Amino acid sequence: MPPISPAEPGLRTEHAPYPERSEHPEYSESPPRPHRAHAVDAAPSERGAAGAKGVLLPALIVLVIGSIFVSVYLAAFHAPQPHRLPVAVVGSSQTLGQVESALDTAQPGGFDVQGYPSPADARAALEHRAVYAAYIAAGGTPELLYAGANGTGVSATVTGAFGAVAKAGGQHLTAEDALPASSGDTRGLSVFYAAFGVILAGFMFGTTTYQLAPRLEYRWRMLSLLIFGALGGVMVALVAGRAFHALPGPFAGIAGVVALMAMAAGGATMALIRLFGPAGVSLSSVVLLILGNASSGGILPADYLPGWLHPLHAILPVGVGVRAIQGLAYFRHDGLAPGITVLTVWILACAVVLYLRDVWSVQARQT
DSSP: OOOOOOOOOEEEEEOOOOOOTTTOGGGTTSOOOOOEEEEEOOOOOOOOOOHHHHHHHHHHHHHHHHHHHHHHHHHHHSSOOOSSEEEEEESOHHHHHHHHHHHHHHSTTOEEEEEOSSHHHHHHHHHTTSOSEEEEOSSSSOEEEEOGGGOHHHHHHHHHHHHHHHHHTTOOOEEEESSOOOTTOTTSOHHHHHHHHHHHHHHHHHHHHHHHOTTOOHHHHHHHHHHHHHHHHHHHIIIIIIISOOOOSOHHHHHHHHHHHHHHHHHHHHHHHHHHTTHHHHHHIIIIIIIIHHTSSSSSOGGGSOTTTGGGGGTSHHHHHHHHHHHHHTSTTTTHHHHHHHHHHHHHHHHHHHHIIIIIHHHHHHO
């Protein structure tokens, strides 16, 4: 769908007709009635690129965005490896050193080995997602606790790595999935697909609202964003949670986080369009759909991301939203408070940008 961006907000004047002074002299001394100004968006311009520019520019823009998509996703997932993935080890200090040395030899920089005093502490850390696996070597036979809810990629990484550690010591490893994924989410990817759909819907809402209602007043556009987010949250919670049993978290919590994600994505798209015009649509697709979804942690945790992509996980709407949803569903609310905070900041910041562009700038030109 080719995006249509609104022009700068302008003034629309309305005045009721009144008699000509020449025909009604009794009105000749009356001052003219003031015009009434309304802060609304101007209609989109019908003019656009033509000639060679019109032929080449759309193709070039789409090819650039496509190249960014391919490059980012291949860089992140063509051969994913963990980068200091936190894991717990329960045992003596000598055992801790041996495990750390063995893991670093097999995969340099892949794991961050942390010692825990007891199996109960290690299990609690796993349940709160402070670690992704717990290697318990305090007894005779080593045992590995892992969380299948982290996805098959993480499970394969930790079982393979610690299986090699036990084998090198001449022992057989016993593995337990302490936090299995939901029966409706056997590969642990449902949260990624749900989040991708929410961000895509937010992007489409942000562009469509200006296509279908270019003159909509600020307050009504904000109400539309609120309704979109609320209905989107309920829909995803119903479909993913109740229909497919893919997200076992509380219905209200999942719906609330998804609603914030949808509003943040929709608001960001609108704000970028109002700041950069047609280029804002392309910029929004790169930031939200490509960088945001690639760094979301829905396919693999952020610890698997390249160093240049990893920081985006904690600041873009989809990354903080995915972690909050996973925390609600499996990991004792891990990431919930930071996620709500970051998403709220995004929504408020976008609302301020839209207010400044659609209301304040119009009022400033009136004075």
